[in-house]
Amino acid sequence: MTLMLAAQEMGYASCPMDGFDFEAVAKLIKLPEDHVISMFVAIGRGIKEAWPRGGQLPLKEVISYNKF
Numbered sequence: 001m002t003l004m005l006a007a008q009e010m011g012y013a014s015c016p017m018d019g020f021d022f023e024a025v026a027k028l029i030k031l032p033e034d035h036v037i038s039m040f041v042a043i044g045r046g047i048k049e050a051w052p053r054g055g056q057l058p059l060k061e062v063i064s065y066n067k068f
């Protein structure tokens with residue numbers, strides 16, 4: 001998220017992704033044995049606005065205080 005916020009501050013758009021074949025990508029980029037891939041963050045110049053989002057759920061539906 002910090003990377004994405006920094007990109008945004010610099011005028012770039014970004015997109016996180018983890019729906020890919022981690023092992024295939026590791027092989028492709030010759031990832032060293034002592035490294036792991038956690039996700040992609042594509043960063044670049046946006047060419048259009050992001051699609052509208054669905055909106056935020058009411059907090060009382062997603063937060064539990066002290067007990068369930």
Ligand SMILES: Cc1cc2nc3c(=O)[nH]c(=O)nc-3n(C[C@H](O)[C@H](O)[C@H](O)COP(=O)(O)O)c2cc1C
Nearest residue numbers: 014015016017018019020038039040050051052053
């Ligand atoms: C951790 C994380 C991983 C994501 N991985 C994918 C992904 O593998 N493929 C994908 O299409 N979107 C992924 N997304 C969502 C995209 O970042 C992006 O919001 C989405 O593709 C936008 O498309 P939409 O506007 O059509 O929903 C991921 C989001 C997060 C936060």
